[in-house]
Amino acid sequence: EVKIALDGKPDLEQSGSYNWSYAFANALTEAGMEVREMPRDSVGNEAEKFDQISTGLLEVSLSDVRAIAQIDPFVYGVRLPYIFDDAAHMDRALAAGKVFDRLNAKLAAQDAMVAAFVPIGPSSGIITTTKAVRAPADMADLRMRALDDAQIAMYQAWGSTGTIVPWGEVPAGLQTGVIDGYLNSPFVPVIFGQTDFVRNFSDAGVIIPMRAILFSKLWYDGLSDDDRATVDAAVVTADAANRAWLAQASESGLAALEEKGVTVQRLTAEERAVFREASKAVYDSDLMPSEDVKIWTELSDSNR
Amino acid sequence: MRHAIVLASNSVHEVTRRIAVLAVCLMFLTVMLQIIARYIFSAPPIWTEDVARYAMVWTGLLGATMSFKTRSDAVLMQSIFPRPPHVLAVLAEAIQSAAVLIFVLPVVYFCFMGLRGGFSKGYLARQSGLTTDTLGIPMVWISVSVPLAMLIILLHLAARWADNTVIESTETHLD
Amino acid sequence: MWFIPIIFIVFLISGTAFAYLMGSVSVLTFVAVGKSQYLSIMPQRIFAQLDVFAFMAMPLFILTAEIMSRAGVTRSLIDFAMSVVGRFRGGLGHVNILTSVFFAGISGSAIADSAALSRTFVPEMKARGYDPYYAGAITAASSMIGPIIPPSIIMIIYGGLTGASVAALFIAGVVPGLLLAAALMLLNAVIANIKGHPGGKSDDLPKFLPSLLHAAPALCLPAVILGALVFGLATPTEGSAIAVLVALIAGQYYKGLNWRMIFDAVEATAKMTGTIFIILAAISVLGYLAGQLGWSQALANWVESFGLTDTKYLFFLVVIFLIAGMFMDTPVALTLLIPLFAPQALAQGISPIHLGIVLCFNLCVGLITPPLGKCLVVVSALTNLNYWRLAYAALPFIAVQILLLLALVYWPALSLTLPQMFGFSVN
Numbered sequence: 001e002v003k004i005a006l007d008g009k010p011d012l013e014q015s016g017s018y019n020w021s022y023a024f025a026n027a028l029t030e031a032g033m034e035v036r037e038m039p040r041d042s043v044g045n046e047a048e049k050f051d052q053i054s055t056g057l058l059e060v061s062l063s064d065v066r067a068i069a070q071i072d073p074f075v076y077g078v079r080l081p082y083i084f085d086d087a088a089h090m091d092r093a094l095a096a097g098k099v100f101d102r103l104n105a106k107l108a109a110q111d112a113m114v115a116a117f118v119p120i121g122p123s124s125g126i127i128t129t130t131k132a133v134r135a136p137a138d139m140a141d142l143r144m145r146a147l148d149d150a151q152i153a154m155y156q157a158w159g160s161t162g163t164i165v166p167w168g169e170v171p172a173g174l175q176t177g178v179i180d181g182y183l184n185s186p187f188v189p190v191i192f193g194q195t196d197f198v199r200n201f202s203d204a205g206v207i208i209p210m211r212a213i214l215f216s217k218l219w220y221d222g223l224s225d226d227d228r229a230t231v232d233a234a235v236v237t238a239d240a241a242n243r244a245w246l247a248q249a250s251e252s253g254l255a256a257l258e259e260k261g262v263t264v265q266r267l268t269a270e271e272r273a274v275f276r277e278a279s280k281a282v283y284d285s286d287l288m289p290s291e292d293v294k295i296w297t298e299l300s301d302s303n304r
Numbered sequence: 305m306r307h308a309i310v311l312a313s314n315s316v317h318e319v320t321r322r323i324a325v326l327a328v329c330l331m332f333l334t335v336m337l338q339i340i341a342r343y344i345f346s347a348p349p350i351w352t353e354d355v356a357r358y359a360m361v362w363t364g365l366l367g368a369t370m371s372f373k374t375r376s377d378a379v380l381m382q383s384i385f386p387r388p389p390h391v392l393a394v395l396a397e398a399i400q401s402a403a404v405l406i407f408v409l410p411v412v413y414f415c416f417m418g419l420r421g422g423f424s425k426g427y428l429a430r431q432s433g434l435t436t437d438t439l440g441i442p443m444v445w446i447s448v449s450v451p452l453a454m455l456i457i458l459l460h461l462a463a464r465w466a467d468n469t470v471i472e473s474t475e476t477h478l479d
Numbered sequence: 480m481w482f483i484p485i486i487f488i489v490f491l492i493s494g495t496a497f498a499y500l501m502g503s504v505s506v507l508t509f510v511a512v513g514k515s516q517y518l519s520i521m522p523q524r525i526f527a528q529l530d531v532f533a534f535m536a537m538p539l540f541i542l543t544a545e546i547m548s549r550a551g552v553t554r555s556l557i558d559f560a561m562s563v564v565g566r567f568r569g570g571l572g573h574v575n576i577l578t579s580v581f582f583a584g585i586s587g588s589a590i591a592d593s594a595a596l597s598r599t600f601v602p603e604m605k606a607r608g609y610d611p612y613y614a615g616a617i618t619a620a621s622s623m624i625g626p627i628i629p630p631s632i633i634m635i636i637y638g639g640l641t642g643a644s645v646a647a648l649f650i651a652g653v654v655p656g657l658l659l660a661a662a663l664m665l666l667n668a669v670i671a672n673i674k675g676h677p678g679g680k681s682d683d684l685p686k687f688l689p690s691l692l693h694a695a696p697a698l699c700l701p702a703v704i705l706g707a708l709v710f711g712l713a714t715p716t717e718g719s720a721i722a723v724l725v726a727l728i729a730g731q732y733y734k735g736l737n738w739r740m741i742f743d744a745v746e747a748t749a750k751m752t753g754t755i756f757i758i759l760a761a762i763s764v765l766g767y768l769a770g771q772l773g774w775s776q777a778l779a780n781w782v783e784s785f786g787l788t789d790t791k792y793l794f795f796l797v798v799i800f801l802i803a804g805m806f807m808d809t810p811v812a813l814t815l816l817i818p819l820f821a822p823q824a825l826a827q828g829i830s831p832i833h834l835g836i837v838l839c840f841n842l843c844v845g846l847i848t849p850p851l852g853k854c855l856v857v858v859s860a861l862t863n864l865n866y867w868r869l870a871y872a873a874l875p876f877i878a879v880q881i882l883l884l885l886a887l888v889y890w891p892a893l894s895l896t897l898p899q900m901f902g903f904s905v906n
């Protein structure tokens with residue numbers, strides 16, 4: 001039995017990771033393998049999912065990228081702002097840099113392996129309450145919700161300010177004015193019912209929000225050659241299904257926002273380039289060694 | 305032997321009390337630091353929350369051993385067996401001890417042993433390959449609180465049997 | 480499988496602590512169903528379920544109450560309540576209730592309230608001509624305000640188990656807590672008029688302003704906590720640290736602190752946190768078992784078969800939680816039942832904040848309902864009143880609490896309006 005630990009609601013319309021999982025599960029089922037979806041939290045939180053992948057009690061997990069970073073911070077490259085133009089660019093760079101091989105060499109010590117990186121939604125934009133943003137300069141007097149130190153540094157590089165607020169406190173923070181906005185995928189304000197007070201979305205395409213698909217190495221290595229071929233093919237099928245969904249979600253995400261009365265700023269390539277240039281200042285942080293940053297920058301540039 | 309177990313249990317309890325008190329103080333101080341840093345220097349250090357949370361985990365797990373040692377654990381139903389020195393009281397005590405062992409022993413075992421691969425794949429060994437998000441220290445320094453607390457509870461349990469003096473329950477009020 | 484219930488009962492009647500009872504039965508069940516390999520998740524599971532952001536507020540709020548009660552703050556709260564409502568008919572009854580409102584602002588626990596107040600109020604009310612059982616009953620009943628008005632230990636536990644915002648829960652508890660106080664005062668006034676209870680003469684009452692000033696440090700604590708939460712200036716954890724700071728200052732102001740006193744307060748805090756944590760640890764294993772064996776799903780299907788939705792489902796939960804509250808400690812019932820029943824309620828679109836307030840209130844009613852009304856037990860033990868006669872005297876108060884509970888179920892706005900006003904998402 002192949003147990004797949006989900007990362008959220010099984011929603012084919014709004015979840016990119018569920019589109020991946022659904023296609024993957026179908027491909028395995030068609031080949032005669034038994035699959036069981038484990039609802040979010042039924043196996044536990046991120047740390048528990050990773051531990052069960054390690055012990056072989058869980059076969060497949062839709063995990064946070066951070067799960068890999070606690071073994072090899074190199075993976076944080078996929079979260080550098082503006083490192084990839086789109087998912088296709090990411091796929092080319094990952095393949096050219098043999099990134100999966102590199103990460104899996106490290107993950108082997110924990111009996112885990114990464115099979116895919118899966119965008120969960122369209123690229124993150126700037127979500128604000130009052131101010132419409134088309135350039136970093138528009139954010140000068142905004143205080144943005146930051147996820148971590150790296151994001152604070154990014155806002156500072158844009159000439160704005162960031163403050164760390166846990167996700168649960170974000171709606172209250174937006175309404176009381178403790179923060180003026182945050183960075184996320186266009187679906188997020190709709191899913192979390194924030195469109196009453198979130199008034200603007202700027203399609204800045206900062207990072208691709210994504211999950212890492214983790215496999216239990218004990219399980220994968222223990223498969224028969226036929227079954228392993230089936231699993232490998234299912235990964236390819238699932239990746240394709242996810243990218244197909246992403247292509248149409250990129251537009252429907254913006255349309256969903258507009259339907260709720262949120263003003264969407266569609267930025268031109270030149271306008272995005274201004275953000276990209278401003279962001280380069282923060283690539284060197286203590287999240288990742290600078291030689292790793294260099295590898296990522298070169299991979300990105302040579303595969304653009 | 306009996307005397308040594310009781311002595312060990314009591315000494316460990318004394319040390320545990322002090323470390324737990326320090327953990328609560330550490331928690332208080334880091335959260336205060338976080339507030340001060342945010343409002344006075346407007347630069348919140350990201351590690352304060354993790355330190356405070358790990359101090360809380362240490363507090364709670366060491367506190368669990370203190371609760372066990374002082375018989376303060378919440379009880380669903382008082383024993384229907386007669387009170388000591390009646391011989392049936394020993395039976396009730398034995399049944400309670402069995403429950404403690406059944407819960408605690410698998411936790412201790414799997415902290416050190418893995419499902420496959422024995423000692424090198426136990427929980428602590430797995431954790432030693434991971435680092436904390438913001439502190440950069442190995443996770444194992446924090447997760448070791450789980451087996452440590454469980455081992456201390458086992459020691460206190462042994463001391464209950466080694467010690468002949470009867471201690472009445474002093475259940476903590478939680479509501 | 481058949482022997483599991485028997486072992487459960489044997490452990491239960493031997494007086495096994497709840498945590499070890501649930502933990503050992505879960506372990507045995509894993510073995511009995513042939514899934515013993517899953518026991519290897521236990522260390523990680525226990526750690527992960529304790530390493531929860533929301534629980535951080537718990538130790539420091541417990542510490543606040545420990546310091547405050549050691550500093551002798553209770554007397555000043557009673558004096559101030561006396562100066563406000565002492566003059567009315569049934570005055571000491573009102574004072575008893577109002578003191579619990581003030582006490583609620585520094586303590587998250589009902590037991591602490593009834594323990595602190597019963598030895599003062601019951602003899603004093605008896606001396607002034609009240610039936611001691613009435614005095615005991617009103618002390619126990621009003622102590623329930625403690626965990627409803629913030630801070631609240633059980634709401635922190637609920638928040639940690641469900642992921643609901645503790646800040647929103649705290650703010651949502653204010654109105655139901657004050658309504659409870661008002662309802663109890665109304666009942667006290669009615670009974671006082673029927674039975675001809677005395678009221679205080681204005682010359683033997685403490686003066687308003689001096690007693691207010693003396694109670695001020697304790698009274699401003701809830702204001703500081705709530706203010707910080709409402710205006711988004713602090714998280715509940717930060718609020719709890721500020722509360723400790725205020726308690727230290729207030730303690731110095733009242734009695735003068737010394738290191739021994741602080742050490743004792745901190746040690747008691749660690750032990751109480753530990754008592755809760757070992758329960759959470761055991762329940763985390765049970766929760767994993769329920770997930771692996773599909774119990775949660777089976778329970779969900781069973782409940783679904785009644786076809787109950789929304790408010791009807793909530794009323795159904797009220798009945799279950801009322802019965803559970805009669806037999807179990809509040810945190811014990813909460814940790815056991817929330818993982819089982821909350822997911823379906825939330826899936827039906829019931830607000831997690833509304834659900835939290837209703838269920839916490841619900842379980843607190845159990846604190847004064849026999850057979851195991853924990854607050855009745857405490858009052859009875861500290862005042863030598865007969866437990867069952869005390870329970871009988873508490874019946875009118877239980878009735879009022881159940882009516883208010885039903886009102887809370889029926890009108891979510893009673894809980895949700897305040898947090899919504901301050902921008903908290905309640906969905």
Ligand code: NA
Pocket residue numbers: 582583584585586587588624625626627628629630631
């Ligand atoms: Na309270």
Ligand code: NA
Pocket residue numbers: 575576578579596617618619621622
């Ligand atoms: Na009272």
